[in-house]
Amino acid sequence: MKKLAIYLTLILVAGSLFYACDTIEEPYYEDNVTVWNGRKSLILDFTGQRCGFCPDGHRVIEQLQTTYPDAVVPIAVHCSFLGLAVTSDTTQPFHYNFMDSINIALGGDGMSSTGHFNITSQPVGTVNSFSPEDISAPGAWATKTAGFISLFPEFSIEVAPTFSDSTIQADINIYTEIATERQVQIVVYIVESHIFEWQEDYSSDDSPIENYEHNHVLRASMNGTFGEKLNTDVNLSVGDEFEKSYNLKIKPSWNPENLQIVAFVYDNDSKEVLQAEEVYVKE
Amino acid sequence: MKRIIRYLPVLLVMFSLNAFAQDGRFTGNFQGDFQYYLSDSTINAVSPDELLLMNSYANFSYTKGNFSAGLRYEAYLKTLAGFPGEDGRNDGLGIPHRWAQFSSDGFDITVGNFYEQFGNGFTLRAYEEKALGVDNSIDGVRVKYSPIQGVNFTGILGKQRYYFDYGPGIIRGVDGDVSINDLFEKLQDKRFRVIVGGSFVSKFQEDNDPVYVLPENVATSAARINLSYGLLNFNSEYAYKINDPSEDNKYIYKPGQAFLATATYSQRGLGLLVSTKWVDNMSFRSDRNATLTDLNINLLPEITKNHTYTLAAYYPYATQPNGEWGAQAEVMYNFKRKSKLGGKYGTNLALNFSRVHNVPRNPINDTIPVGASGTLGYESPFFSIGDELFYQDINLELTKKISKSLKFVLTYQNLTLNNDVLMQSEFHDMIHANIAIADVTYKFNRKTSLRGEFQGMFTDDDKGDWAMGLLEFSIPKFFFTVMDSWNYGNSNVDERYHYYTVGLGYISGGSRVQLSYGKQRQGVMCVGGVCRTVPASNGLMLSISSTF
Numbered sequence: 001m002k003k004l005a006i007y008l009t010l011i012l013v014a015g016s017l018f019y020a021c022d023t024i025e026e027p028y029y030e031d032n033v034t035v036w037n038g039r040k041s042l043i044l045d046f047t048g049q050r051c052g053f054c055p056d057g058h059r060v061i062e063q064l065q066t067t068y069p070d071a072v073v074p075i076a077v078h079c080s081f082l083g084l085a086v087t088s089d090t091t092q093p094f095h096y097n098f099m100d101s102i103n104i105a106l107g108g109d110g111m112s113s114t115g116h117f118n119i120t121s122q123p124v125g126t127v128n129s130f131s132p133e134d135i136s137a138p139g140a141w142a143t144k145t146a147g148f149i150s151l152f153p154e155f156s157i158e159v160a161p162t163f164s165d166s167t168i169q170a171d172i173n174i175y176t177e178i179a180t181e182r183q184v185q186i187v188v189y190i191v192e193s194h195i196f197e198w199q200e201d202y203s204s205d206d207s208p209i210e211n212y213e214h215n216h217v218l219r220a221s222m223n224g225t226f227g228e229k230l231n232t233d234v235n236l237s238v239g240d241e242f243e244k245s246y247n248l249k250i251k252p253s254w255n256p257e258n259l260q261i262v263a264f265v266y267d268n269d270s271k272e273v274l275q276a277e278e279v280y281v282k283e
Numbered sequence: 284m285k286r287i288i289r290y291l292p293v294l295l296v297m298f299s300l301n302a303f304a305q306d307g308r309f310t311g312n313f314q315g316d317f318q319y320y321l322s323d324s325t326i327n328a329v330s331p332d333e334l335l336l337m338n339s340y341a342n343f344s345y346t347k348g349n350f351s352a353g354l355r356y357e358a359y360l361k362t363l364a365g366f367p368g369e370d371g372r373n374d375g376l377g378i379p380h381r382w383a384q385f386s387s388d389g390f391d392i393t394v395g396n397f398y399e400q401f402g403n404g405f406t407l408r409a410y411e412e413k414a415l416g417v418d419n420s421i422d423g424v425r426v427k428y429s430p431i432q433g434v435n436f437t438g439i440l441g442k443q444r445y446y447f448d449y450g451p452g453i454i455r456g457v458d459g460d461v462s463i464n465d466l467f468e469k470l471q472d473k474r475f476r477v478i479v480g481g482s483f484v485s486k487f488q489e490d491n492d493p494v495y496v497l498p499e500n501v502a503t504s505a506a507r508i509n510l511s512y513g514l515l516n517f518n519s520e521y522a523y524k525i526n527d528p529s530e531d532n533k534y535i536y537k538p539g540q541a542f543l544a545t546a547t548y549s550q551r552g553l554g555l556l557v558s559t560k561w562v563d564n565m566s567f568r569s570d571r572n573a574t575l576t577d578l579n580i581n582l583l584p585e586i587t588k589n590h591t592y593t594l595a596a597y598y599p600y601a602t603q604p605n606g607e608w609g610a611q612a613e614v615m616y617n618f619k620r621k622s623k624l625g626g627k628y629g630t631n632l633a634l635n636f637s638r639v640h641n642v643p644r645n646p647i648n649d650t651i652p653v654g655a656s657g658t659l660g661y662e663s664p665f666f667s668i669g670d671e672l673f674y675q676d677i678n679l680e681l682t683k684k685i686s687k688s689l690k691f692v693l694t695y696q697n698l699t700l701n702n703d704v705l706m707q708s709e710f711h712d713m714i715h716a717n718i719a720i721a722d723v724t725y726k727f728n729r730k731t732s733l734r735g736e737f738q739g740m741f742t743d744d745d746k747g748d749w750a751m752g753l754l755e756f757s758i759p760k761f762f763f764t765v766m767d768s769w770n771y772g773n774s775n776v777d778e779r780y781h782y783y784t785v786g787l788g789y790i791s792g793g794s795r796v797q798l799s800y801g802k803q804r805q806g807v808m809c810v811g812g813v814c815r816t817v818p819a820s821n822g823l824m825l826s827i828s829s830t831f
Contacts, residue, residue: 021485021502021525028528028536028657033494035657152652177652238646238653 042276048082052202057123057138079107131271157277187227222246307347312830315339323821354381366416391427401458401482405522408582433465452569456484531566535660539564554615566604606642628684641669694720716742748772793830
């Protein structure tokens with residue numbers, strides 16, 4: 001009887017220990033925690049210097065950059081009718097020409113050229129998309145960006161810049177993080193920040209503002225409007241790496257201190273931008 | 284105050300020892316290692332501010348009848364270079380280890396610090412290895428109970444030692460094994476014997492993480508069996524661990540698994556061993572943020588041979604708890620005396636082969652990369668074996684006595700290791716090496732002998748070829764050693780360094796003093812599947828050990 005009692009005690013002790021473990025079910029994160037897993041959001045902001053509501057879009061981008069540091073890669077595509085300069089007289093507002101050929105190729109000039117995205121009203125933009133079908137107003141960008149934040153990037157991009165003799169060289173390494181079946185396009189643009197020029201801003205009593213700070217202004221592409229094909233075999237395995245190298249001579253009017261290289265990859269079928277990276281030309 | 288409370292049991296034990304001391308038995312030992320460091324920029328050896336460092340400890344234990352108690356005084360002022368916690372965590376002095384034990388009525392009870400192993404160590408192995416600076420003893424309560432012959436239970440509960448402090452977790456565990464033959468009278472005399480066993484170990488650690496929802500109670504359980512028939516023995520164990528996100532697995536929630544099967548056959552003059560092991564995500568620590576050798580609750584048994592000769596141990600294998608498959612086979616054969624190959628005194632031959640691969644990892648779905656933190660991580664089918672080679676070791680050892688005065692051991696080793704995984708130096712990719720060693724002992728008379736080791740490692744990889752020579756001359760009470768390791772094949776001609784050491788030792792009864800001077804290369808030292816990096820050093824070393 002004594003032995004039986006001891007056995008029963010042992011079984012009870014062992015049994016209770018078996019309950020002493022916590023199997024956690026998804027989600028594995030605490031409530032209200034947003035975890036950024038490395039997927040960046042490319043925001044194409046189709047803007048214009050004479051577009052009075054466009055600064056709303058700029059402010060949405062600034063807010064997103066504060067909320068998700070490092071996770072937002074903006075490009076200000078000055079385009080369409082409201083993006084054009086109206087005079088060559090530098091004492092007058094809106095004399096500055098923001099629109100290089102790449103801007104027109106993407107957004108159009110509101111007149112003879114429609115561009116890829118055919119921008120007819122501003123401000124509009126896309127978040128992680130190279131498709132005109134995904135254009136939305138700035139009010140939608142935060143929600144769209146939030147949807148990408150916790151996703152894992154399928155690719156990681158490393159950009160190693162060098163700058164000499166007014167020439168930018170970008171050595172780019174694209175690494176496959178998740179196995180996938182896609183035909184991927186690599187695009188490399190140059191943007192410039194801290195350009196102080198005129199901007200219409202309907203939220204300000206002083207509009208138009210003379211020294212408005214224009215950031216992420218699209219200047220040029222290093223490999224064409226739509227870039228180039230990254231892979232020939234659509235089956236990509238984890239660890240598949242691609243190396244690209246591009247050169248571009250800058251224009252005298254650009255300030256190399258404020259130039260950034262923006263590299264991104266998108267799916268040629270769905271036009272989804274899968275990852276983006278930005279680095280200053282002069283680090 | 285906390286200190287006083289901590290040492291109170293020690294004082295009580297001491298007082299009670301005093302009372303018992305008349306007819307009990309006291310034993311003890313001391314080990315002290317002192318090193319005076321010199322800077323040597325050529326081999327990257329740096330000297331600490333203190334110049335002289337010391338690792339030392341002394342054990343004292345008392346036994347009387349079914350009662351025993353003991354303590355260990357330890358002093359690290361400061362910790363020798365290359366030992367865990369040399370960053371300051373291990374520096375200090377005190378009595379971090381004390382215990383009392385008694386047995387009565389089938390119970391065996393220990394309070395204080397104890398070491399313990401359940402099965403092969405998959406669920407629990409609290410042990411110490413002073414040469415590596417590892418001591419993960421548990422401070423708590425252990426109860427062993429054997430109600431009848433052939434049935435044993437062990438229960439433990441406590442906190443784990445963390446240098447001179449405790450780890451943050453609490454460990455609870457039970458283990459039991461049953462000898463089937465002992466249980467049934469009919470089976471008692473059978474040649475076929477079966478022992479079954481199981482263990483369950485759970486750890487508790489608070490979840491204060493702001494990001495992850497972490498399991499506070501994490502359990503590992505294992506089942507094992509031992510079958511023997513005459514000289515043939517088979518031992519196998521399977522372990523399963525529930526989700527245990529940790530620094531080791533980069534916070535994935537995948538459960539872990541481990542499996543081991545070993546078959547041995549031994550008779551006079553012949554020994555055979557085949558063994559295989561499969562491990563996935565089985566690191567188990569009482570602090571989920573601990574790394575290296577800190578706070579391990581379990582120890583995954585090694586599947587490769589542990590070499591002791593300097594160049595054979597140059598590239599040791601370290602168990603990869605995050606995933607590995609390994610297999611080992613060993614044959615030991617003794618050619619009898621007076622046979623053709625045995626010669627006058629017999630010849631011993633040991634052939635050992637081991638190979639370790641990765642465990643393949645498949646993504647859990649299309650959107651999550653393999654091993655991503657805060658996810659299930661990956662999938663690995665049980666006992667799946669990957670294509671990536673981690674380590675392979677083929678070695679042959681021949682021991683032969685030529686005459687009463689001459690004896691030698693010849694060793695050949697062919698080694699391949701994946702240094703991208705094992706990272707024992709800055710070299711990337713695979714390292715292929717051939718190693719040959721001759722160990723010759725000549726006895727002038729019963730107490731005077733000269734031993735020489737001649738070792739060569741031949742490789743085109745990493746730092747290239749090495750040669751090593753050692754002479755050890757022993758006379759009664761004294762021994763002298765001269766040693767040199769020479770990296771003569773380094774592709775960088777300026778780094779073809781000599782690492783020489785000269786030493787003098789004195790032995791008297793249970794005491795031994797050794798004084799040596801020389802240079803030590805940077806390296807990796809492993810014991811029982813655990814490794815530590817040893818930095819390059821140059822200096823004077825004094826080692827004293829004594830027992831009573």
